[in-house]
Amino acid sequence: MGKKDRSRLQPLLIPSNHILPLPKRTAMKQEQDTKAFADMTMTKPEEVSSVLPFFMPKVQPWHLNTCCTLTSDDSSLDHLGECQDFEIEALVWAIQNDLSVSCVERYLKRWNASRIKQELNKPVKIRFEHKLYPVLFFAVERNCPELVRLLCGAGANPAQQALPTRLPVLAYCIISAEYQLSDTTGVLFTLLAMGANPYDLPQDMWCDYIKNPAKVGPQLLDAEVAKYSWCSLEIRAALCRTFNLLQRYQFKMASLLPGRTARSKQVAAAFDLAPLFEIPFQIIGQRLAARTVQEWVMSHALHHIEMPLVLLFTGPSGHGKTELAKRMGELLSLPLLKIDCTQIRFTTDLFGPQAPFAGHEAGSPLNNFLADHSGKKAVVFLDEFEKTTEDIHKSLLLLFDEGFYKDRRIVGKQLDCTKIIWILASNQGEEMIQKYWDDHLANKPEYAQLQVPMEPLQRKLEQSFQSTLGAPLTGRLSAIIPFLPFSNEERAVTAYKFMRKLFNESRKPISVQANQLARHLFLNFVDDGALASFIAEKYYSAELGARSLLKAVNTQICHKLTNAFLVQEGEVSDVMNWRAWDCYDVRVEDLKGGFKEIVVRANGVRSVQKRSDYMCGLPNSRYDF
DSSP: OOOOOOTTSOOEEOOSSOOOOOOOOOHHHHHHHHHHHHHHHHSOOOOOOSOOSOOOOOEEOSOOOTTOOOOSSHHHHHHHHHHSOOOHHHHHHHHHTTOOHHHHHHHHTTSOHHHHHHHHTSOEEOTTSSOEEOHHHHHHHHTOHHHHHHHHHTTOOTTOEEBTTTEEHHHHHHHHHHHHTSOOHHHHHHHHHTTOOGGGSOGGGTTTTTSOOOSSOOOOOHHHHTTTTTOOHHHHHHHHHHOOHHHHHHHHHHHHSOOOOHHHHHHHHHTTOGGGGGGGGTSSSOHHHHHHHHHHHHHHHHTTOOSOEEEEEESSTTSSHHHHHHHHHHHTTOOEEEEEGGGOOSHHHHHOOOTTSTTGGGOOHHHHHHHHTTTSOEEEEEETGGGOOHHHHHHHHHHHHTOEEEOTTSTTOEEEOTTEEEEEEEOTTHHHHHHHHHHHTTTSOHHHHTTSOOHHHHHHHHHHHHHHHOHHHHHTOSEEEEOOOOOHHHHHHHHHHHHHHHHHHHHSOOBTTTTBOSOSEEEEETTHHHHHHHHHHHHOBTTTBHHHHHHHHIIIIIHHHHHHHHTSSSOOOGGGGGSOEEEEEEEEEEOGGGOEEEEEEEEEEEOOOOHHHHHHTOTTOSOOO
C-alpha cells in the first residue's frame, strides 16, 4: 500500500474495554475536520471549569496496514515508520506507551525536518470531544525531560496550548503532578530551558517566589483578560496546591534570562549542545557561573579548538561547584571522573607509575579514564585542586596545553585528550569573592546582578592563582569562574531543594523486603516559602554553604518525621501502597516567649484521584468513555 498523508486525520479515543471499528474516511469528512480545526483556533477561549482531575485521553494511530500489529515496544514504531507516512497519532501512541526516546528520535528523523516541525505543532483532535491537545502535553504526561527536549529540538513550540481552553503546557505540567503522582519539576525546567515563556502563568504567582501564590489573584489588566482566561478559580487553586517554591524560583529566573536566538539554537543543535541551556535551571544561584560555562563550551565547539577546555571553579565551599560539574556531565551525556586532590602529593598518585616500574599494569583512575576516552568527549573534575603540589602542576602543563598524554601502562602509547573538559575546583580567593559580592552585588536586585561585570574579579583571582599554581599552569586555564555567595532567598530555595528530595523519597512505595518502610507518605509543607526561609535564616552557615542546610533538613524535618512515624499504631506492609497516603504536616509554629520551631504531625490521609479511577469511570471522573 502506498504512503498517504494522514497528518490531519482524527485519532480514535479507545476505551479500555473494547476497540471501535475504524470508519472510512471521505474527502468531505477530511474537509470538515480541517474547517473544525480552523474554527477552534479562531474561536473565543472557553472558560476552563470542572476539568480536574486532568488526564490526557488515550490515542491510537488512525490507520494500520494489514502488516502492522501494535505492541508496546520500539519495533512497532520502527515498522510504522517504514511502511506508512508520518502520523502525529502514531507518535502520540508511542509516547503514551513508553517507547524509548531513541526510537521516537529515529521515527522523527525519517522525514524532512521542516515538515516535522510543522507536524509537531499541529494538535491532536480528540474524537467525540471539541478539544485539541498538542504533542508536548502527552510528553509532559509521561514526565520525561529527555523526550520534551527531543520534541522541542525538533521544532515543537514550548508555548503550546490546549484548545479551545488555551491552557498552556506550563500550567498543565504543574497541575498534572497532583494527579500523575509524580514530581514534574524536571520536565518543567526543561520546558523553560527550551524557551517556554514564564509569563504564560500570571506573574503574581511567581514574581515574589518566597510567598505562596494567592488562590485569588489581583484584578487583571484589560490586555491580560484574554491571555489568562484559562486560569479559572479551579485551575488557579490547583496551581496553588502544586506550584512549589523551587518551581516559582526558576520561573523568576527564567524571566531574567535573555531569550534564545535562532543562531544560538542552530549552533547548539549542530554540536549537540542544546542541553547546555538547562544548566541555569539545574542549580540554584550562580547564574553568572552557569552563563560563563555555557559561553565557553559553545565557543570551544563553534571554533573547533583542538585543545582541552580547562575551567577553574573557585568560591566558598558548598555553593555549587561540584553540582555544576556534575550537571554539565549529565546534561551533555558525558562520562565524568571526580578525583579528590586532598590525597594527591606525587605524580604517581595522579597518573600511576610509568612502565616498566612495579604496579604500572594497574595504572590509575585518571590514567585509565583518559585511555578509555581517548579522542572522545568527557569531563574530569579535580576537586580541592589548591591542595596539589608543584610536581602535579608541572605534570599537567603538556596535557592542558596540547592535549596529548602517554598511557603509563603501555610504553609509547599516546592518547588524544584534546576533547576532555577539565574542571578544577578550589576555595582559594573566597575572601576576595565575598568582598566583591558585598561591594557590587549584595544590595542589587536579581536582574541587576546579571549586569555586573565579572572581569575585574576574575583578573584579581588570576593574580592570586599565579602565586599558588604558578604562571605556566595559570596561563593554561581557559577561564577562572567565581562562585558567589547565596542571597537570603537563594538560601531558602536551597533548603527547599533538600526538603523536596525528602518529599520525593517519602512518596516512593513501601517495600518491606527491602526495609523501605517510611514510604508512601505525603509531606505537606505548610507554607513552603516560610518554612524554607526559617531553616535558611536559623541554620545557614557561610563556611558550610548548602551542606549546613542539608544538615538542618535532616535534623529538623527528617528526624522529627521519624518520631511522628514511629508513634503510629500497626505494622507497615506492602498492602498499604494501595491505599491513600499517610499525611504529615510540616510547619513552623510559634512558641511561648516569641520562639519558633518546626513541628511534624500526622494528619490523617491524603487521597488523590488516580488515572486508574478515571479509566474505570468512577463517579467523580470528569470524562466518560
